[in-house]
Amino acid sequence: MSEQTTFVPAQTRSAVWMRLLLWAVLIVFAIWFLLPAYVVVGTSLKELEEIRGGSLLSLPHELNFWAWKHAWSEACIGVTCNGLEPYFWNSVKMAIPAVTLSTLLGALTGYALTKWQFKGANMVFALILFGCFVPFQVVILPMAQTLGIIGITNTVYGLILVHSVYGLAFTTLFFRNYYVTIPDELVRAATIDGAGFFTIFRRIILPLSPPIIVVSVIWQFTQIWNDFLFGASFTTGGAQPIMVAMNNLVNTTTGVKQYNVDMAAALITAAPTIFVYIVAGRYFVRGLTAGSVKG
Amino acid sequence: MTRPPLKLTDRIARALPQIVVAPSFAAILFFVYGFIIWTGYISLTKSKMLPNYNLIGFRPYERLFQMDRWSVALENLFVFGFLFIFAAIVIGCLLAILLDQKIRAEGFIRTIYLYPMAISFIITGTAWKWIMNPSLGLETVVRGWGWESFSFGWTNSETMAVYALVMAAVWQSAGFVMALFLSALRSVDQDIIKAASLDGASPWRIYIRIILPSMRPVFMSAVVILAHLAIKSFDLVVALTGGGPGYASTLPANFMYEMTFRRNEIGVGAASAMVMLATVAAIMVPYLYSELRGKKHV
Numbered sequence: 001m002s003e004q005t006t007f008v009p010a011q012t013r014s015a016v017w018m019r020l021l022l023w024a025v026l027i028v029f030a031i032w033f034l035l036p037a038y039v040v041v042g043t044s045l046k047e048l049e050e051i052r053g054g055s056l057l058s059l060p061h062e063l064n065f066w067a068w069k070h071a072w073s074e075a076c077i078g079v080t081c082n083g084l085e086p087y088f089w090n091s092v093k094m095a096i097p098a099v100t101l102s103t104l105l106g107a108l109t110g111y112a113l114t115k116w117q118f119k120g121a122n123m124v125f126a127l128i129l130f131g132c133f134v135p136f137q138v139v140i141l142p143m144a145q146t147l148g149i150i151g152i153t154n155t156v157y158g159l160i161l162v163h164s165v166y167g168l169a170f171t172t173l174f175f176r177n178y179y180v181t182i183p184d185e186l187v188r189a190a191t192i193d194g195a196g197f198f199t200i201f202r203r204i205i206l207p208l209s210p211p212i213i214v215v216s217v218i219w220q221f222t223q224i225w226n227d228f229l230f231g232a233s234f235t236t237g238g239a240q241p242i243m244v245a246m247n248n249l250v251n252t253t254t255g256v257k258q259y260n261v262d263m264a265a266a267l268i269t270a271a272p273t274i275f276v277y278i279v280a281g282r283y284f285v286r287g288l289t290a291g292s293v294k295g
Numbered sequence: 296m297t298r299p300p301l302k303l304t305d306r307i308a309r310a311l312p313q314i315v316v317a318p319s320f321a322a323i324l325f326f327v328y329g330f331i332i333w334t335g336y337i338s339l340t341k342s343k344m345l346p347n348y349n350l351i352g353f354r355p356y357e358r359l360f361q362m363d364r365w366s367v368a369l370e371n372l373f374v375f376g377f378l379f380i381f382a383a384i385v386i387g388c389l390l391a392i393l394l395d396q397k398i399r400a401e402g403f404i405r406t407i408y409l410y411p412m413a414i415s416f417i418i419t420g421t422a423w424k425w426i427m428n429p430s431l432g433l434e435t436v437v438r439g440w441g442w443e444s445f446s447f448g449w450t451n452s453e454t455m456a457v458y459a460l461v462m463a464a465v466w467q468s469a470g471f472v473m474a475l476f477l478s479a480l481r482s483v484d485q486d487i488i489k490a491a492s493l494d495g496a497s498p499w500r501i502y503i504r505i506i507l508p509s510m511r512p513v514f515m516s517a518v519v520i521l522a523h524l525a526i527k528s529f530d531l532v533v534a535l536t537g538g539g540p541g542y543a544s545t546l547p548a549n550f551m552y553e554m555t556f557r558r559n560e561i562g563v564g565a566a567s568a569m570v571m572l573a574t575v576a577a578i579m580v581p582y583l584y585s586e587l588r589g590k591k592h593v
Contacts, residue, residue, distance in 0.1 A: 022393055022396060022398075025389070025393060026390075026393055026394070026398070026404060029386070029390060029408065030404060030407050030408070032466070033407050033408055033410070033411065033466070033470070034407060035426070036419070036422035036423060036426060036466070037410075037422075039422065039425065039426055040422050040425070043425065051431065052431065055435075055436050055439065056426070056428075056431060056432055056433055056435070056436050057433075057436050105318070105319050106319075108315050108316075108319075109315070109316050109319045109320075111315075112312040112313075112315045112316045113316065116311075116312035118312055118313055121316075124316060124320055126583065127320075127323065127324070127328070128319070128320065128323050129583060130327075130579070130580075130583065131323050131327045133523055133575055133579045133583075134327055134331070134572065134575070135526060135527050135548070135568070135571045135572055135575050136527070137527075137529075137547075137548055137551040137552070137567075137568040137571055137572075138330065138331055138334050138568040138569065138571065138572045139326065139327065139330040139331070139334070140551075140552075140555065140568070141333070141334055141337060141346065141555060141561065141564070141565055141568070142329070142330040142333040142334060142337075143326070143330065145333075145346065165322050165323070165326045166326070166327075168319055168322065168323065169323065169327075172319065196308060196311070197308070197311040197312060197315070198311075222413060225415070226414070226415030226416075226417075227415075228415065228416070228417050228529070228530040228533065229529055229530065229548075229552075232533075232552075233552070233556065243415055243417050246417065246418075246421075247417050247421075247533065247534060250421055250534075251537075259425065259431070262421065262425070263421075263422075263425065266418050266421045266422060269415075269417075269418060270413075270414050270415070270418045273413045273414065273415070274410065274413055274414065276413065277409075277410055277412075277413035281406060281409070284412075284413065285409065285474050
């Protein structure tokens with residue numbers, strides 16, 4: 001409470017109380033936000049007896065990583081008991097190409113729509129933009145049929161296609177809004193010098209793009225890693241992404257309920273996106289707000 | 296003076312922007328708009344386990360609106376959507392205003408408030424389901440502290456399950472709303488604030504009269520985005536309540552999934568998806584229209 005001496009000019013009693021109240025509210029909310037993380041980590045480190053006999057909020061007696069190992073490589077999901085590991089790699093194999101593809105296409109589309117304004121460019125953008133907001137329930141059935149016709153149902157390729165297409169709307173929005181702020185004169189000058197569409201993209205636009213590429217990659221990675229609807233709709237068994245497998249693991253009703261394994265599984269599944277958030281939180285937030293505060 | 300006809304390579308060079316946009320645009324046209332029409336068509340057929348392309352008119356919609364499960368889902372969406380939007384905005388706005396008071400360690404606190412946005416609804420649901428466990432969860436802990444009537448086993452209660460969804464969804468999204476408001480607060484013109492305080496306006500009055508009114512656009516954005524999130528909510532229900540007890544906490548997205556993949560009622564499932572689309576469109580189209588129109592001449 002030393003702040004009020006520096007920040008509150010009127011050193012009145014009420015100002016001190018306001019400051020205390022303010023901190024109390026902030027701390028209560030911080031506890032609320034941190035509670036699930038604390039409980040999940042704590043439970044994952046406890047033994048089953050400790051969970052049954054002890055309190056939800058107590059600290060684990062010792063650091064026991066058995067549940068983590070079990071969730072990663074031994075826990076049963078459906079009829080197979082290989083843990084989350086194979087599904088983790090399914091998600092990696094799905095996310096990397098889908099993120100790359102949608103970001104690349106989004107960058108090119110955004111560039112063409114802003115720096116080479118052709119007739120109808122705004123209409124094209126509006127139609128693409130609406131794709132961000134379509135409830136995916138409306139595309140699931142035809143998508144299931146289409147994947148069947150192409151013959152990539154229940155494969156990682158099917159999910160790559162799905163995520164690339166529906167991510168495209170967002171990546172286009174990101175890049176378009178970013179490129180709008182790059183002065184047209186740069187492009188015009190280069191055109192006069194005889195540079196073409198791709199040369200300008202490579203020489204002028206791309207070197208200015210790293211911040212928005214990071215935003216787009218993080219956004220897409222988080223969305224694709226965290227997706228449940230598409231994974232659950234288009235894959236079964238061994239082809240499932242980790243989010244679906246994790247949910248199956250937790251909801252398996254056979255045998256003793258191993259809460260510590262469930263929580264360890266949740267932690268493993270959430271780890272990649274949390275890692276991204278911790279490493280590049282600034283860009284993460286920018287992506288979140290870029291989708292809403294346009295221009 | 297006639298212009299010489301363009302060579303083919305020049306024509307390609309000239310059309311290059313369109314050519315580059317074409318694949319993306321075609322993909323969106325097919326996979327979004329084509330599929331909407333496709334689903335719309337199926338919603339007018341007698342499709343059961345497999346899609347069937349004989350039109351029977353609006354009968355699937357009639358059946359849909361006769362189903363109790365659907366009226367429950369709509370009612371839940373209304374309750375969930377309203378409370379979720381309201382609570383997320385109030386809490387998000389409050390936190391933004393508090394954090395804007397020159398708080399020490401602001402970055403650290405912001406990180407804590409925002410991390411749920413990096414997590415999937417499946418994880419959020421799993422974690423809160425465990426906290427709401429009737430015998431081993433928070434309920435038992437708090438009762439042990441002496442508050443005997445404390446009840447937090449919301450997921451197992453027909454009346455409370457929807458509020459469990461609201462609580463978890465707000466937990467996940469309030470930080471996002473805070474980030475939106477905070478960046479808007481910071482972009483308010485500082486000169487106006489200075490002028491007002493020189494005129495003797497109290498900080499409180501400055502907030503009510505100057506800062507909050509200037510946040511109207513952000514407020515609109517937040518409402519629209521949260522509404523859109525609410526209508527699409529699916530995973531959270533799956534992980535937290537499973538739509539239960541019974542179907543007491545089911546939402547339209549879960550209804551659609553249930554009909555389509557579990558109950559061989561593809562026609563009704565498609566009809567429910569079209570109703571969801573119409574709801575989203577009713578909110579989004581006017582919003583996008585005003586956003587785009589305002590920005591056209593950037």
